[in-house]
Amino acid sequence: MELFKHLPLFPESASTVAGKVDAIYFFGIFLSAFFSLLIAVLVVAFAVKFRRRHPDAYGVPEKTSTPLELTWSIIPLLISLFLFGWGVKVFIEVNQAPSNAIEYTAVGKQWMWKFKHPEGNREINDLHVPMGTPIRMKMTSEDVIHSFFIPAFRIKRDVLPGRYSEVWFEATKPGVYHLFCAEFCGAEHSRMIGSVHVMEPAAYEAWLQGKEPGQTAVASGEELFKSLACITCHRGDAGSRGPILANLDGGEVELANGQVVKSDDAYLRESILNPRAKIVKGYEPLMPSYQGQVTEEQILSLIRYLKEINQKVADAGDATPAAETQTAANEG
Amino acid sequence: MSEATSTGYPEENYLTQGSTLKSWLLTTDHKRIGVLYLLTISVFFLLGGLFAAGIRLELATPQGDLVQPETYNRMFTMHGILMIFFFLIPSIPATLGNFLIPLQIGAKDVAFPRLNLASWYIFVIGGCFTLWALVSGGVDTGWTFYTPFSTLFSNSHVLPAALGVFITGFSSILTGLNFIVTIHRMRAPGLTWFKLPLFIWSHYATSLIQVLGTPVVAITIVLVAFERVFHLGIFDPSVGGDPVLFQHLFWFYSHPAVYIMILPGMGVISEVVATFSRKRIFGYKFMAFAVLAIAVLGFFVWGHHMFVSTQSVYAGTVFSVLTMLVAIPSAVKVFNWTATMYNGAVSWDTPMLYAIGFIGLFTIGGLTGVMLGTMGIDIHVHDTYFVVAHFHYVMVGGAIMAFLAGIHYWWPKIAGKTYPVFWSKLAALIVFIGFNLTFFPQFLLGYMGMPRRYHAYPEEFQVLNVLSSAGATVLGVGYLLPVIYLTYSFFFGARCAQNPWGAVGLEWETTSPPPTLNFDEIPTVTGEVYDYSPKKEAQVV
Amino acid sequence: MSSSHAHAPGLAHHFDSYEQQRQSASLGMWLFVAQEIMFFGGLFTAYLIYRLMNPVVFAVASSELEIKWGALNTGVLILSSLTMALAVRMAQLGKRKAIVGFLCLTLLLGLTFVGVKAIEYTNKWHHHLVPGEHFSFHLSPTEIGALQSHGIDVSDPAQAYYVQSRAEMFFSLYFAMTGLHALHMLIGIGLILYILRPAWKGRFNLDNHNFVEGFGLYWHFVDIVWIFLFPLLYLLGRHLPHA
Structure with missing residues (x-):
């Protein structure tokens, strides 16, 4: 080789x-x-060997x-x-991403890739990643179908509008590698090319330090949570009009109609854009939709934050009676 | 090719029954309709070839400096649409199939001669719509019309192109229907199913796909058109539609369509290998069941185009294992052709040269298809030049080589003329070399990661792209040669013998070219199929 | 074109016998029906998938369809299948006047169907239920209640948009499926008009009735498509808004 x-x-x-x-x-x-x-x-x-040596020659018939x-x-x-x-x-x-994979996000649009680091840095078409760390890329598209393809990593996954797809990788060698859009997406399809910069962990830290850090996904999610006034209803206490936002990273949620659903990206996305599609048991359907008020990137940040919230409530140990009910429901 | 003998050329034949334009445009003779198709698809092939030339010219340099990206996208889209819907799908069935099926089963015509002519007109009308799309500015969606790009984002002339494909689909459906009924109902006395040439078996299997697969893509394309015009939103994610559903419906036809293109080629190769080895096809029944197996299995593998489309791993697994099963009947065919040559009396006439090329190239195309059906490999090479190389090995190295083999084999039957032996063998050699030079580098490009449908590309891919473009030039010369010398032969070639190859089969028991009603007297079949033996020779001469 | 069968009326030159001609026509027609099934099959697949994805809205939207007209049309088509079958039988018997009579009855029933369909389409147009810019799905209080009982609250703009867009999807599919079916009916009506003349002239008899028989097969197929369309579009989940 x-x-x-x-x-x-x-x-x-x-x-x-x-x-x-x-x-x-x-x-x-x-x-x-x-x-x-x-x-x-x-x-x-x-x-x-069996070429015809005489014009009238015949093959030997076989059963x-x-x-x-x-x-x-x-x-x-x-x-x-x-x-x-x-x-x-x-x-x-x-x-299958390892459980310790760190989540980055990518939004594809005609004709660029927009990335966000967990530390908050944003990049367009360039992606800096540390070597030796498993990275999970959560992806969606703002328009047509794209496909996230890094030949040096041997990975490829289509990126669709209106839903999330995921791909993961762990880089093993520093260097700069191509990122291609592999699904034909229009005029500048062949210019939807990016570069993946794989860096030694220390160099990556230095690169992060050297950059204006920007907000982490969690921080910008938290800021949105406040600026969109989510917090006025989702206060996280017993009298709260909105449900306690706990256990949302893969946990189960019991709905008003008795159904139990898993809280995943698709559920959280729907709960922001179309909140009354699934009503949590014990709450009134009051929340308005945020369709059109938040960009795909902001939704990704909010989802990231919503998954974090859980830990804060739990860590603080201020489990309210309502939260206990819900935990009990989840266990049952 | 042996010289014309005194026993040969009929003064009255299907070509002499009227020479006016009207006598051709209103004919219901399957042989004349076959010739009409041959002319029409040749035009589309040359057009599609011009676009291929444009693509290869652009890709000779990495910068994308020859044409605008919008132009490039229209070029590869038109190349795909013309070559697939207007050349490959009708190539062998509508020309050779039309000409030969009634002759090989001892019938006067196909079951529905007027419908046959109507199919050709539908084909031409569909072609006109596509040309309308072309002259009004082209389409840039790729021949796959993926939503939501084709429905909501493309600014090009999707509608006429979609209509063209839709209309042409019915030509294909009706041709398939006609062939199935013909094969069922019009066989000569004594011609039982297992006495049928494999050319007939492969057309039977092909026709089943045409009849059952094509309507699905037709309705899918209607939905795309409605979505574009009336904003129906069936595939629009913003109103609850699913763009991936389009891919499922599209590939439900378009994967079996691959077998519409290759199965008739397998039929041609079976005839050619038997005739030029002067030997019965080895494993005849296995060969007949193999084409049926490919046709049936072909309906259940469409999801292998969607391994990375977010389709579930379980679905992918099922599609992957079914794809593997298609490899088995394909392997059976290749091994049996090879075994037929063993202990044969193999001549090196032009059709056999093409057939030998076919066996080699189809084997490569088939095996790389198995690699693509392997999910762990596909994840990397999907939508790269590896895929492009693979399907050109099957479609060009397979289907077109078989088409050329068939045209040369039955040329004496169609035209009643000989063609220049030297030039035809030279062309076969040039096609083989040019083809490999064009498409082999694309396998390497694919694994290196060059995505398909790229107008500009990173510099490290240039060496292989230049090789490929150079090969395309050679291939172009290889394709032009037969067009020139066959046209010459048709008008000025020497008359040939009734059966210049010493072949068996009912089509050789009538004159070359045949009379309008094919046989002076409908033959009764008593012997076996591919009955090559010196005794038989004595009867014919 | 000269042929030894020139004396056999209605036997094409390339067939040896009426039997061969009849069997060819029959097989050809069955294959045509097979391709029609696949053609409609694509639409039915899309409909079933979206119905499963949005069961409540599809059920509510389907209650906008006028079941009386739908049921009437179902009856009309079933009756027309009977008259068509009788026309084929009369053709086999070579009863000239009876063929024409039953064909005319079939024609009348076919026209009735298309007329009723036209009334339904017009009503949809007036109720703004034709997909496009003017589409607007007005919900009755019972329908709002039905949606509410399934957790869909249309006072919320997002939910209202969800209901509107999925209802529009339902009507898109409704018009695509019934429109394609109606197109087949119109073609059938055209074909009846086309064969009335030879029928009147007594061209059909025991040896030569392929055209009537093949057309009969087509007519029955179009009927059967409706037999599937009616419950799928009009009846399924209809109880929902009334529960």
């Missing part, structure tokens, strides 16, 4: 999953090359051999099933 590094034939491998994708790719290439060459050699050899047919059906079947199983394994590994 050293050989490839100086030829323009092979991409850089710079993530923890790159080696896994490369391994199955090389196996696929090996299979393809083996069978293609086998067939090519046989076909050419037969064309030469179909069922064992032979079964052999060359079953062997490819077993090989391709093996490849299938391996492929599923790699696919799941590439898609």
